[in-house]
Amino acid sequence: MCRLIAKLDEQLVQIEKSRQAQVDTQKSIEDAELPDDKLLTNKIPARLYWQMQQMKYWGRMPIREQLERALEMLYAQHAADADKPLPEKEKEKLLKTKKPRK
Numbered sequence: 285m286c287r288l289i290a291k292l293d294e295q296l297v298q299i300e301k302s303r304q305a306q307v308d309t310q311k312s313i314e315d316a317e318l319p320d321d322k323l324l325t326n327k328i329p330a331r332l333y334w335q336m337q338q339m340k341y342w343g344r345m346p347i348r349e350q351l352e353r354a355l356e357m358l359y360a361q362h363a364a365d366a367d368k369p370l371p372e373k374e375k376e377k378l379l380k381t382k383k384p385r386k
Contacts, residue, residue, distance in 0.1 A: 336350055
């Protein structure tokens with residue numbers, strides 16, 4: 285019985301250490317300086333950038349697919365706006381400013 289209690293205590297200590305490590309990691313992610321050479325990293329919050337990277341690694345889901353799914357869900361929720369054609373003036377403006385891909 286004493287061994288069982290000691291083993292449970294040890295497991296509880298390991299769980300608490302793991303939880304604290306997760307908290308520390310999250311704090312370091314939130315405080316992290318992100319590289320300027322990454323398009324998305326300076327446009328979205330650090331938290332979302334790191335979640336994308338974690339999903340890419342652990343979920344084996346490319347960032348392109350993550351963004352595609354997220355945008356499809358957003359547009360499905362806001363179909364009235366997402367499916368409404370742009371005014372001609374706005375469409376022309378966007379077509380003029382579109383940069384050719386390299």
